Amino acid sequence: MSAALVLPLLSAGPSATAEQPASGALQRAFAAAAAEYRVPPSVLLGVSYLQSRWDAHGGAPSVTGGYGPMHLTDAAAALARAPHHSDTGEDPRGDDARAARSGGEAELPEVSELPYRLKTLERAAALTGLPDAELRQSPAANVRGGAALLAAAQRQLGQPLSSDPADWYGAVARFSAADDTATATTYADDVYDVIRAGERRTTDSGQDVSLPADPALVPDRARAAGLGLRTADAGPAECPKTVACEWIPAPYKEFGEGDYGNHDKGDRPASQGIDYIVVHDTEATWETTLKLVQNPEYVSWQYSLRSSDGHIAQHVPLKDVAWHAGNWYINSKSVGLEHEGFLTSPDAWYTEAMYRTSARLVKYLAKRYGIPVDRQHILGHDNVPGTVTANIRGMHTDPGPYWDWAHYFELLGRPFTPTAGPDSGAVTIRPEYDGHRPLYTGCVKAGEPCAPHGSGAVRLHTAPASDAPLVKDVGLRPGGQDSTDGVNDTGARASTGQQYAVAERRGEWTAIWYLGQKAWFHNPRSRPTAVNARGLLLTPKDGAAEVPVYGRAYPEAAAYAGTSVPVQAISPLPYKLLAGQRYVVGDRAPGEYFFAPTFDTSGHRVIRGKEAYYEFQFGHRVAYVRAANVRVLAS
Template sequence: MVAALLLTLVSAAPSATAEQPAPSGELQRAFAEAAAEYRVPQSVLLGVSYLQSRWDGHGGAPSVTGGYGPMHLTDARTALAGAPHHSHGSEDARGDAARAPRTSDATAVEDGGTLPARLRTLERAAQLTGISPERLRTSPAANVRGGAALLAAAQKRLGVPSDDPADWYGAVARFSGADDSATAKTYADDVYDVIRSGQSRTTDSGQRVALPADAGLRPDTATADGLGLRTVDQGLTECPRSVACEWIPAPYKEFGAGDYGNHDKGNRPASQAVEYIVIHDTEATWDTTLQLVQNPEYVSWQYSLRSSDGHVAQHLRLKDVGWHAGNWYVNAKSVGLEHEGFLVSPDAWYTEAMYRSSARLVRYLAKRYDIPLDRQHIIGHDNVPGTLPSTIAGMHTDPGPYWDWAHYFNLLGRPFVPTAGPGASVVTIRPDYDDHRPVYTSCEKPGDTCPAHGSGAVRLHTAPDETAPLVKDAGLRPGGEDSTNGVNDTGARASTGQQYAVAERRGDWTAIWYLGQKAWFHNPRKEPTAVGARASVVAPREGLTEVPVYGRAYPEASAYPAGVPVQAVTPLPYKLLAGQEYVTGGRTPGEYYWATTFDSSHHTVVRGKEMYYEIQFGHRVAFVKAADVRVLRR
């Protein structure tokens, strides 16, 4: 039993007392007035708010760490206890049929301990301003005043009275709420990077806000030296210098009957290539996440990222293999990143600080292992295929349809842009995240409609009509039932950045090849939800009417040495049919990492002659044998 504080949000829905959207320009004025009232440089106030919320108010709904409004003022006492992410569903996070499923009796109970100051900033803002906590939560203008008051108080505490934005570096670092100097300074560096580059956008309430660039601004970083924050143990961390990273190791421990946890020792990339980075959300708060990954009887991943300030904890050496993706082939060839967040709480929003920290970490990992920055290699947990027909239904669905893949890839420096004309044979899915708001259900209760929210996923129909049934997923529903609008139902969903071969076009509708069938989505020319692309695709080789599809790329039986049991190469309940094409992420060898003993000297990488192609087959990726297909350039 793991005792931990969980702060799962009471409701994803905006507060009933949240203010209605103000006329465009009013939020910009609120920043100017608050800056003048508390004598905070307006660029600093705008920069801090951008890093927290991108100036969005989220209708009064809290973030994953209980933060409210454009300034992300935290009031985490509005939270309840909940269950940890990897205890949901039936997925075996290890995903290795050679071993008994990795299950966990880890549960979480509420702990009445004192909340850290970083989770109580709204309370302090109320004391400084005299504004009620309710108004600070629900009024964007009041929230901005509260944030300005906190910054002014931090600057006063440092004893550096100044109107020069360069002198506010220490106050910005303090505002982060980080308890270590590296994270606080990294946060401040990001704020000043925003100020130097400038930003402008229309917020979720229709407000146009702008921060003019101040390219020559050079902050006085020495003002953060007196904050009295701890120095983190960097230990064996493998992070870029631009990320504040702490070593909090996951245990490698044997606990009887040949069982051990919570990861496997490895020698990557010398033993086998690292080809994927898997994006997760934790479905738990930061403190709970850290307690779970340090439990030897639980599961593991390489990195955790904190929402409030982007702080990173590394748990495994990159050469070792975590148990996180539910597919042993993917685990053995991937790095797992867990982001503090909740899939079914669409307004439990991620901060810009976490998105930026995650993007810098992914860029570093991609460069280190030569991983392509595309959606067949930077994948969500919900894009990882089941290993066998029996495991498909139990696969996890995070980070879900509310993760902003378009913004994430902009931060990665790989925006999804057209690479071919509107009539191209391949499309990249790219709806406008803020304006694209498909209806989802079952966020809080089965069948209930989720709050309206931006989404990067498009829904797929059997015909070019919004009323047509959704396409079927034979793996999720062997009985042939239709897919649903459920937030966790991936059966008829294409996500931003994913690429598919076009099967047909009719007016404002486009059909793609998806799970062996035509799948239609609304794609009007004036407001497209997909753009043209050039890509390599695979199709059945001449003479074949259908090709088996696999959830893992394992070697042929003859490749296994004595003492290593042959792993079945079992087709999934799908077919790639003649006349269909699927975008490929590249050619990969059949490999299996045999690691079922605590003594890693017995671990073996089995590599065969059989080659595979990874393909974007449905919402999840899949594999086909190279001998079964031909590759075409579209």
């Protein structure tokens, strides 16, 4: 993939061997900055928590060029790359019954066009007199910059620098840099929820930070009256009441003979169930993202989420099918969530504001459609399988190894905890995100190390040793080459929340069944990278040496009888489920195909077969197997 970030951005942070400050230094920095700029300490701590959970990320930028505990943005220093769906080798629609739909080319924004919310570090430098580099690299300086921005916002609203946190509601709302009232006030409400509840945690750099609870605090919401922001058009948007959401529709438009965009009309869930939610990142700024999804010749997704403040825009009604995952079976049964991010591929880190609104949206969708809240139904784009062998190498790798699935599922109310004893037949991958820092390469330049960073993914080896080769993925590398430590190489990677059947345990190492082979990962008792789990497993039926594996669950040929719908090929992938191996079951469903190749919806039809499939965790991506070919047993 093309470079996404100029090298100084990722190398600007302190080295991994640099002397670490005492564990209370950051708490003292918050106190000093609050006193210097006369901001209530709880307000400063609350805002910072909603930006970064007080983490410094080793000086690495966020998905939108934000630095440090206050997420001061310096996106002007970034070299943007092509947006998420602009790879002409990809078909986001993922339906080989019709011509491929490429995202096409998209113009990249000029630095001068970047909005204020992506340039707050520049403003903080002017207010504090601190150099840009220091605001990026020093957590203490970064906190000073955030305090200066809050104080300036309070003054701009004509409010005194009060010691009462309740008086700072308007300044907190302005700090979000949101351009509409609903988003700014929702952001401020979240900050005050944090202050009321209190928080305490050890940051990614070992800093102990606490915010005492203030349950009786009632902010003066009238202080937001002077913000002068627009009123977003919620229209028919389908969102929970706990988020700020607006309606920015994607066009359903015919623009050539037999060609149309950028989604399909449907009648879900009456016509077919919604079983999956797919998490993406955009690889584009918010402004570019909105331009793209409103282009009928581009592709689509249901929701976009903004990094700085968690604002949500809906583009496609939930009853309709968006083109986003590169697999038509998944598209027709899923909702796509695109999270703003454009600096690296995959991105370094995501704001707490975006995690929180995304989690609220997912909880709402899961409850509305009865979607299980687990990692075989809440998928990353990097967990969606290729439909056929030829598509495997072109499947996307976002949101990548830096998306914090453990924290995300805590916000969803479904943390990954042990559900079985030490001899269980299955495990849930669960490294400690902040302290788990496997080496990745290729964030900036192929082969060069990425900046050290927490990760929710573990490496998989061919033997119980860290110097053993990584396991192979014959779909990604038909020639049989080993997988690599490249940041976009998913061939030997298990991600937080994914569940696998245990093949063997040996000392500090655990082997799982993965892509038809034993895959070993370091799992010491003192610092485990997985927790024991129970569940259903599948294995080939007795007497079967191997079972075909599929990237989609299409109906048998007989299901098309009496219709004008062409029979869709059921093409196996180059993988095999072998005798004696076991894999964790995700779901059971009938074969299904949504026929929708024309702009005229009168011929659209859902074909549903009698033959059932199991979805299961096969490698880093999910896969499907015919139920008739396997037997199911308890772990």
